[in-house]
Amino acid sequence: MARTYYLHPKDPQPDRLDRIVQALRAGAVILYPTDTAYAIGCDLASKAAIERVQRIKRLSNNKPLTFLCPSLSNVATYARVSDSAYRLMRHLIPGPYTFLLPATRVLPKMVLDPKRRTTGIRVPDNRLCQALLAGLANPLISTTARLSDGSAAQYDYELFESLDPLVDLILEIDPIAAPPTTPGQVSTVIDLTGDEPVIVREGLGWERAAAFV
Helix, strand or coil: CCEEEEECCCCCCHHHHHHHHHHHHCCCCEEECCCCCCEEECECCCHHHHHHHHHHHCCCCCCCCEEECCCHHHHHHHECCCHHHHHHHHHHCCCCEEEEEEECCCCCHHHCECCCCEEEEECCCCHHHHHHHHHHCCCEECEECCCCCCCCCCCHHHHHHHHCCCCCEEEEECCCCCCCCCCCCCEEEEECCCCCCEEEECCECHHHHHCCC
């Protein structure tokens, strides 16, 4: 059974964040809210935790995983960012966008698209995610959470009940601080690996992205 932490959406409690970060460093897998949908995640540095995330999501090793970075300046450590890609990204970061980029050698192969050597990177506009990234000082795997049978949830509480046996920690927004929500939309995915940017999935904020693509 997973341990649940109730967190304030704008000012996450530091003591609880510290415990969550320590668990992530020890290889924990978490269910947590982002600026789009709830995500399943772990420390990018934990191979065993990444393998667990792939099993939960029923992903094979040839399907890439997205991860979160705190800012655009951090992205260059993990991906090659061209001048044109940088100009587009600075207009959209932070926000509900996943950018497909050529990976650098820093990234473990298990999170890459093996054929294209690309990766998906997000910089979230979410205080809880940013607080986790600051405490962890490492990228955080972020793959959209679905029910244990692979279907989409209609309500967040369905995710909590379904994934409780599969994850170590569940991070919920404190219901006193914010009302319960229905599952959010997915991110907009923008492929920046070619000569021109291409929106390959229309999600949250895609209209804004289209103005720059």
